[in-house]
Amino acid sequence: MNYRTIEIFLDLVQTRNITKTAQRLYLAQSTVSKRLAALEEELGYSLIQRTKGRREILLTRQGEQFISVAERWKNLFEETESLKNASLSTIMLGISESSYYGFIAPFLRRFMEAHSDIRIVASIYNSDQIYQMMDNHMLDYGITAYESERVGVSRQCISRQKLCLIRYSAEPEEGQVISPAALDPAKEIRFTGGNFRSMNHWRKTWFGGRNESRLELNTVQGIVPFLDGTDYWAVCTPSMAVSIARNVSLQIYQMEGCADTWELFFLKREGEEAQKTTAATQFEAELFAYVEAFSENE
Known part of the structure; x- marks a missing residue:
């Protein structure tokens, strides 16, 4: 484009x-x-x-x-073009929505509070769009839900979370485990808008790849009205589950026999180290420190 x-x-x-x-x-x-x-x-x-x-x-x-x-x-x-002659302390960031609320947003809030001289322009897109924008030099960094080899763009996995299952519960309990064999595939809320390979593999393993779901959404927060008080269920990451649970009472299950993980990748342009600003250096260092601490807590 x-x-x-x-x-x-x-x-x-x-x-x-x-x-x-x-x-x-x-x-x-x-x-x-x-x-x-x-x-x-x-x-x-x-x-x-x-x-x-x-x-x-x-x-x-x-x-x-x-x-x-x-x-x-x-x-x-247009905003990218207008920034060419503006302050060097602006960072253009593209984020997949599946990683934003429960994972990246808390880091951005902390980072902005610590750096009043740095401006963040963060936009939420699906992973395909972020790769395209990186190709077109419209973003400094991208955070995507899958890995794709692109010329001039480096990729680094920054997070791996085991998949979990969420469903409404008026009285949720910790440490609950569920067998996918007990689930009704027609009641699944499927996330779309990205290349979610781990979810597809998990679904193929248990349901043979059948698409019996009657509801698909391309937004994490859009799931709330359909979970609240119903027997619908969805597969997501623990960080996504915690974010959604702020708006609806959820039972978060570990899934029996599930080894699939959701991976997040950090993208940046290759060969641009010489042009890296102080703001970019600080952003990368603090993001990776945050990622390391997040992984240890998980």
């Missing part, structure tokens, strides 16, 4: 017409069509419905959902 292509897509959302968008952006219609097709190929799905004889563009369901992603991408790119 690049800025011009995102700009074309968002203008098409407004005009719903390729000719009008081409005129407004001073481009040839063929250029608009090619840029849109290239974006769809990169994303792996169609954004518009192509119907002969229709002047007005209709978006696909994925196209409608992509609008908010494109708007955030455009805003972050």
Whole structure:
């Protein structure tokens, strides 16, 4: 993805017409069509419905959902550009939501309290988007839920947590263990929006990879209304479970026979040590000290 292509897509959302968008952006219609097709190929799905004889563009369901992603991408790119000549004490950080609330947010709060001269621009995206932004030099650091080899981007595992299971309970108890054989797969709330390999492996081991779940969510906090007072259940990490338990009474189970772990990876650009600012040096040092202490507590 690049800025011009995102700009074309968002203008098409407004005009719903390729000719009008081409005129407004001073481009040839063929250029608009090619840029849109290239974006769809990169994303792996169609954004518009192509119907002969229709002047007005209709978006696909994925196209409608992509609008908010494109708007955030455009805003972050513009903010990144505006910071090029600004203070060197700004850190651009992309975080997967699955790691934010229970793991990274407490560190950021502590870090900001200790460094009044450092500015953090933290954005929550899914892991695929974070990798793309690292590729485009839009982020200083990324924290993702899976590992992907990218040219110029180093990856380091900073956390491994065993998967656990959560379900509503009015009177939760500590140290509870559950066998997945006792679970109804149709009652699972599945997290989507990322490449969650450990969850997929666990599900395949116990349920043969069947997708019987009737509810999928791409947000951790969005799970709360569906857990509260119901018999739905979800697989997550202990840190996610503790975060969710602040809003709903949960029983947190260890899972019998489960060796799968949820891994988090720290991303940064390679070969940029010479340009590293004092703020970045402090951020990395304190993040890894926090990670080490977190692991010991786990």
